[in-house]
Amino acid sequence: MSAVVRELRSFVAGSGVVAVVKAPPGSGKTRTLVESLEAGIKKRLRILVAAQTNNQVDEISDRIAERYSDLSVVRFASSGYPRPPGTHPRVVYIERTSSIPDGPIVMVGTVAKLALSSFDGDFDILFVDEAWQMAWADFLTIRQSADRYVFIGDPGQIPPTVSIDVDRWESSDHGPHLAAPHLIMANPQLASVRTELRLPTCHRLPYDSARLVNRFYDFEFDSQAKPGERFVRAVKRPAAAALADDLLDRALDAMWAHRWPSTTAIIQLPTPDGGLPAGTDLKLAQYTAEIVARLIARRCEVSTDSSEKNAPRLLRPLDIGVVSTHNLMNTAVHKELLKFSPKFADVRVTTPERWQGLQRPVMVAVHPLSGVRSPSSFDLETGRLCVMASRHQSACFFVTRDHVAATLNDHLPLADQALGCPDAVGKGHALHSDFLEYHRERNLVV
Incomplete structure (x- = not known):
């Protein structure tokens, strides 16, 4: 007890x-x-x-x-x-x-x-x-x-x-x-x-992910998982058929480049020369679905607790979840997944609000600032990023256009909240920047 x-x-x-x-x-x-x-x-x-x-x-x-x-x-x-x-x-x-x-x-x-x-x-x-x-x-x-x-x-x-x-x-x-x-x-x-x-203890997240997510809280907590105990790794390496395939391979390599495997990474898709797409980024939706399909094609293995560390099991579509802050993006990703195979109907695709309280061994998250030209308070709200970064037991891949760092640098918060109120937008901007810098420092942005 x-x-x-x-x-x-x-x-x-x-x-x-x-x-x-x-x-x-x-x-x-x-x-x-x-x-x-x-x-x-x-x-x-x-x-x-x-x-x-x-x-x-x-x-x-x-x-x-x-x-x-x-x-x-x-x-x-x-x-x-x-x-x-x-x-x-x-x-x-x-x-x-x-x-x-x-x-x-x-x-x-x-x-x-x-x-x-x-x-x-x-x-x-x-x-x-x-x-x-x-x-x-x-x-x-x-x-x-x-x-x-x-x-x-x-x-x-x-x-x-x-x-x-x-x-x-x-x-x-x-x-x-x-x-x-x-x-x-x-x-x-x-x-x-x-x-x-x-x-005091997070039982869901891998060791390094718990350290990352702890930044969203005003109190310290530990991880039940030990370093290197939770992970995802590829068994098979088929030839890359698309950019998403190549970048996922690079992300997995980067996650295994340290003493202990890392369990989060950011995968970037180049921003079009003509600028960010208007409305739902259908290319990014396709890109996200390709990453899910590639995880299965590579016959990835996962360890979700200490009992699986030395005998990891094969990753299944049911083990993967996708999260995006916008319903239209989730609908587009779901449609793209079904184009690959009916078996991807088992992949849950929904918003952070509906992911609260749920978990999967592997999560693929569409970064909340991807495609956003001028971040609003909704975009910078820290709770959504926290939920998106804390649903996985083994690994989480954030998928985004490659403009997010520039967007954060170019659009500083106005601090226009009412007198005496906390600056929630400023806090969100700082945590989003810190989240990106965490992955940059560890070469986990590909």
Whole structure:
């Protein structure tokens, strides 16, 4: 049992008001939540668990049922929501508050569903999973369900999605669009009743990738992986049929040019003489798909943990993911992959927002500044780059046009944020520059 789980169990069994657990990517956030429930279950508390999506809620419900063999888990679902195939038999679906059992209970639901119902102190404690994805305004809709709270999440992830203009709250200390844990941590009036914990270890990322991703966080964390334990390497080297083939080969060579294999690289496609393409860069989409196909054609092997280091397994299309910040680019990459072979339908291609909480042995990422002439706050938002750089277990290849360094040099941030507010755009510019320089210093840009 980890020290954080022990401290959380002590918090749950005691009378503390609010606990906030900061967690790096792939550090076992959900496992920590599930294990810490034990203290509340033993005390026969009424426990409410909130998550952001139905997929997250379904997974948490199953994991709680698997962990506690004598417990029925109540899944509070929307009317007509289908029970997913394979759901644990002790997960009980209900749709109305009138169906909620009396007495000790563990109930799980999405924040959106819970916000539509009235829970006025009906529960003893509220757990929030992936808490940094929840806006303060969303928390306020469910805060009266309990008077004690546990927030667990990754502060490096993408800020909560808000569909309205938030400029009016830019200088507010309690902006409703801000992540709920951020406001709780920043409130000095809560210092005396707040418990702050950190998960210390990333289990997903390779050793060097964890060092790279740590730059996005305001706290240090370790990697479970040892140097050289995770990697991707080619077994077969067919002749290069395209520029993407040649550059992938060079990237793999560069990754193996050090004492320990590196696990990230940046692969550049020349910018056309006539300038950057307008709209979706279809050539870059084709280029990205070619890199995925080349990884399979080279019969690459991967090691995703210590057990595979000396016996790596063959890379499959299912082991590869593609991420881009724009849906049109993702659609174009998916179409190009299917031109190579129907087997590439197994390659998940989607946005960083939808990759949160997921992982693959190998990721191919379209750099968020590729094709961008004048970076906006959206382009420079650090959460997206952090998510894109932290989904892999063995290797991640960033694909981009070769103008990104020049773009960062030519377009300095204006620092036009409201007085007293942090310069988020300036921070994004600095982290993007640092990310590129990290790879340059190690000859990992090809």
